[in-house]
Amino acid sequence: MTTPMNQQMLLVSRPSAEPTPANFKLVQTAIPALADGEVLVRHHYLSLDPYMRGRMNEGKNYAAPQPLNAVMIGGTVGEVVQSRHERFQVGDRVVGSGGWQLYSVVQAGQPGTLRKVDTTRVLLSAYLGAVGMPGVTAWYGLTQIIEPKAGETIVVSAASGAVGGVVGQLAKARGCRAVGIAGGREKCDYVVRELGFDRCIDYKAMKSVDMLSAALAEACPQGIDGHFENVGGIILDSVMQRANAFARIAMCGMIAGYNGEPIPLAEPRLILTSRMKVQGFIVSEHMQLWPQALAELADRVGNGSLKYRETVAEGLEDAPEAFIGLLKGRNFGKQLVKLV
Amino acid sequence: MTTPMNQQMLLVSRPSAEPTPANFKLVQTAIPALADGEVLVRHHYLSLDPYMRGRMNEGKNYAAPQPLNAVMIGGTVGEVVQSRHERFQVGDRVVGSGGWQLYSVVQAGQPGTLRKVDTTRVLLSAYLGAVGMPGVTAWYGLTQIIEPKAGETIVVSAASGAVGGVVGQLAKARGCRAVGIAGGREKCDYVVRELGFDRCIDYKAMKSVDMLSAALAEACPQGIDGHFENVGGIILDSVMQRANAFARIAMCGMIAGYNGEPIPLAEPRLILTSRMKVQGFIVSEHMQLWPQALAELADRVGNGSLKYRETVAEGLEDAPEAFIGLLKGRNFGKQLVKLV
Numbered sequence: 001m002t003t004p005m006n007q008q009m010l011l012v013s014r015p016s017a018e019p020t021p022a023n024f025k026l027v028q029t030a031i032p033a034l035a036d037g038e039v040l041v042r043h044h045y046l047s048l049d050p051y052m053r054g055r056m057n058e059g060k061n062y063a064a065p066q067p068l069n070a071v072m073i074g075g076t077v078g079e080v081v082q083s084r085h086e087r088f089q090v091g092d093r094v095v096g097s098g099g100w101q102l103y104s105v106v107q108a109g110q111p112g113t114l115r116k117v118d119t120t121r122v123l124l125s126a127y128l129g130a131v132g133m134p135g136v137t138a139w140y141g142l143t144q145i146i147e148p149k150a151g152e153t154i155v156v157s158a159a160s161g162a163v164g165g166v167v168g169q170l171a172k173a174r175g176c177r178a179v180g181i182a183g184g185r186e187k188c189d190y191v192v193r194e195l196g197f198d199r200c201i202d203y204k205a206m207k208s209v210d211m212l213s214a215a216l217a218e219a220c221p222q223g224i225d226g227h228f229e230n231v232g233g234i235i236l237d238s239v240m241q242r243a244n245a246f247a248r249i250a251m252c253g254m255i256a257g258y259n260g261e262p263i264p265l266a267e268p269r270l271i272l273t274s275r276m277k278v279q280g281f282i283v284s285e286h287m288q289l290w291p292q293a294l295a296e297l298a299d300r301v302g303n304g305s306l307k308y309r310e311t312v313a314e315g316l317e318d319a320p321e322a323f324i325g326l327l328k329g330r331n332f333g334k335q336l337v338k339l340v
Numbered sequence: 341m342t343t344p345m346n347q348q349m350l351l352v353s354r355p356s357a358e359p360t361p362a363n364f365k366l367v368q369t370a371i372p373a374l375a376d377g378e379v380l381v382r383h384h385y386l387s388l389d390p391y392m393r394g395r396m397n398e399g400k401n402y403a404a405p406q407p408l409n410a411v412m413i414g415g416t417v418g419e420v421v422q423s424r425h426e427r428f429q430v431g432d433r434v435v436g437s438g439g440w441q442l443y444s445v446v447q448a449g450q451p452g453t454l455r456k457v458d459t460t461r462v463l464l465s466a467y468l469g470a471v472g473m474p475g476v477t478a479w480y481g482l483t484q485i486i487e488p489k490a491g492e493t494i495v496v497s498a499a500s501g502a503v504g505g506v507v508g509q510l511a512k513a514r515g516c517r518a519v520g521i522a523g524g525r526e527k528c529d530y531v532v533r534e535l536g537f538d539r540c541i542d543y544k545a546m547k548s549v550d551m552l553s554a555a556l557a558e559a560c561p562q563g564i565d566g567h568f569e570n571v572g573g574i575i576l577d578s579v580m581q582r583a584n585a586f587a588r589i590a591m592c593g594m595i596a597g598y599n600g601e602p603i604p605l606a607e608p609r610l611i612l613t614s615r616m617k618v619q620g621f622i623v624s625e626h627m628q629l630w631p632q633a634l635a636e637l638a639d640r641v642g643n644g645s646l647k648y649r650e651t652v653a654e655g656l657e658d659a660p661e662a663f664i665g666l667l668k669g670r671n672f673g674k675q676l677v678k679l680v
Contacts, residue, residue, distance in 0.1 A: 054613070232608065236608070251608075251611050251612040252612070254608070254609045262606060262608075262609055263608070264606050264607070265604055265608040266602060266604050267604070268572065268576070268594070268602075268603070268605040268608075269572070269594045269602055271618055271619070272591040272594055272620035273394070273620070274620065275619075275620045275621055275625070276619070276620055277619040277620075278611055278617070278618045278619070279611070279615075279616070279617040279618070279619075280611045280612035280613070280615045280616055280617075281615055282615060285615070
């Protein structure tokens with residue numbers, strides 16, 4: 001058979017603040033012949049996620065920085081088109097970390113590199129969202145850090161996003177009051193009407209900590225027991241003002257500070273006076289819990305009780321603009337790039 | 341017998357920033373006759389503690405504010421001088437919360453009000469320090485929040501104080517490297533030479549987060565795994581810069597911010613990138629653990645392996661000045677007021 005050409009999106013320079021298209025470069029490369037144990041995957045969708053912005057910096061982060069002049073990292077779903085590994089057949093649907101490119105060659109025997117998925121009840125793209133890393137992120141922060149009890153009030157920022165939407169729906173399923181924070185009327189309407197949150201606050205209509213704090217007080221008459229933070233900045237400051245004693249805050253993202261100077265926390269003393277727990281996490285460090293999380297998420301998506309939305313860019317060449325838009329909140333739900 | 345007159349120190353106005361002697365008023369009052377079940381305690385020592393500053397404010401805090409024109413709250417040790425409760429005899433040494441006064445009438449049957457103590461191996465005053473609330477505070481934050489493992493590096497601020505000194509010594513006993521932060525050369529020498537910490541950093545010699553962060557890097561070559569925070573401000577900021585992945589920070593006090601505007605936390609994003617846990621606590625909410633903590637503390641003080649130091653003011657009239665000095669770090673070790 002004729003092996004096709006690959007296309008790859010490289011990071012060629014590090015953004016100083018907001019990324020621009022000039023930080024990326026699209027190249028054509030040949031696909032090497034497979035060695036024993038390798039699999040060639042054709043990517044159907046590429047996942048775009050806020051954590052990628054952190055990897056573009058050279059400084060301290062969860063993981064090593066994205067190298068320059070290398071294919072941008074990223075989660076992918078696709079199909080096996082060639083296989084020299086006994087467990088994978090041509091046509092298998094798989095999820096992996098193929099990066100920003102049309103094809104990837106995977107050493108399929110290494111644990112965690114490639115996983116076959118069942119697309120009878122869950123669409124392939126959902127394995128990058130509600131039944132993938134974002135869904136497990138939501139599940140982990142909620143169940144392992146916030147540990148919600150029925151009747152408690154749980155707040156989540158970026159509530160219409162791939163992670164936030166799952167947090168609120170899982171909280172509702174556990175008998176909690178779920179209150180979202182999202183940017184714009186349309187997203188807030190979706191969060192309440194489609195996802196079933198009790199309330200959603202449009203932070204774009206709030207110009208100060210005081211306004212946001214007042215809106216939270218109104219939306220959370222019993223105070224806040226748990227918070228899932230995807231944004232930071234004045235959202236975190238105002239949530240802390242409304243936190244009950246023994247509130248738990250899961251720190252998942254601080255997208256507000258990804259592009260520039262560190263954003264301070266206004267009143268750390270509240271951690272003490274309200275005896276809060278504030279804890280950061282990264283879901284890839286807790287792989288032992290993924291099977292349990294994915295089982296619940298697949299079940300809920302399969303039976304229709306866990307809903308999600310996708311924004312889909314078309315073609316690898318549009319990935320940089322879609323990623324820049326994601327950091328600005330222009331997406332609605334999970335941001336994907338369709339490659340097939 | 342002739343009942344003596346009592347002297348009481350009242351809070352008569354709320355400090356706007358630093359407390360001043362004018363916020364307090366000394367009054368003479370009669371001691372009422374005892375009802376059934378009551379005990380009259382003559383206080384030997386009054387404990388002065390940073391938490392009292394928080395109670396002087398009207399705003400949100402752990403507990404209800406100290407009422408105006410009432411006796412200031414506070415821990416006391418003393419002796420029973422009259423008793424109408426079967427479990428207490430004249431001459432018993434007791435620890436309680438008698439407040440800033442020479443005598444207190446206690447309904448001794450209520451749990452947690454009055455506890456008999458053994459002064460054969462532990463001096464009476466230590467029940468206000470290393471074998472009292474400050475010691476249990478150190479024990480709780482270290483063992484229940486920081487959960488140190490042998491070989492880890494534990495940092496504590498206000499290291500020469502009643503709480504901090506115990507934190508470091510208990511950490512050493514658990515096989516950790518203990519690094520203190522204290523104000524001034526003399527306190528730092530004491531922390532290393534007398535208390536046995538590995539290192540102590542003089543924060544008064546450090547004028548910026550960068551300087552303190554560099555000193556911490558030098559004193560903690562393996563980074564920081566656990567931190568016990570009594571101070572806040574730039575100390576907390578610089579510790580967070582040097583924290584290892586999965587570091588635990590026990591938030592016990594933020595004396596740096598007690599007197600004025602909230603002090604922000606410079607880089608909350610580090611909680612996320614270093615997957616830290618930052619948790620506030622107040623030891624009186626964990627009474628079920630006090631017996632276990634007090635047993636270890638009394639044992640270590642009794643056998644000489646847990647050391648402490650006291651600064652003793654003389655007479656109730658000197659309590660306000662001693663308290664103001666405590667907030668400025670003028671004390672050295674546990675601040676007491678001797679009343680007998």
